[in-house]
Amino acid sequence: MLCAIYRSPKRADTYLYLSHPADFSLVPDALRKSFGEPVHVMTIALTAERKLARLSVDELRQHLDESGFYLQLPPKIESLLNRESAL
Numbered sequence: 873m874l875c876a877i878y879r880s881p882k883r884a885d886t887y888l889y890l891s892h893p894a895d896f897s898l899v900p901d902a903l904r905k906s907f908g909e910p911v912h913v914m915t916i917a918l919t920a921e922r923k924l925a926r927l928s929v930d931e932l933r934q935h936l937d938e939s940g941f942y943l944q945l946p947p948k949i950e951s952l953l954n955r956e957s958a959l
Contacts (some may be wrong), residue, residue: 873918873933878910885946887913891936898940907943 874892888907890900892915896904916922918929926944935942 873936874915874930875918875936876915877913879913881905881911882906882908887944889932889936889942889944890940895918895940903943 876890876892878888878890878894880886880888883906886907888910890896890898896910899907904919920929920932922929922933923943926947927942930941
């Protein structure tokens with residue numbers, strides 16, 4: 873299975889994964905509007921050997937099979953104030 877990855881020009885570190893060839897009609901209108909005009913980053917083969925940064929290939933395939941897309945948001949940054957007060 874091939875997967876096309878797009879980045880958002882409006883939101884830093886926000887990526888949209890779609891089965892290749894990409895079918896943007898599967899992405900809800902509200903998400904498409906907030907994401908902005910997708911910028912193609914790369915197309916990858918989803919193989920068992922492939923390592924992804926934030927989820928497994930199996931998890932990504934499940935998202936693509938169920939909803940047709942996967943939205944990767946940036947990780948939440950813990951507030952330094954919260955971290956220091958916890959010590």
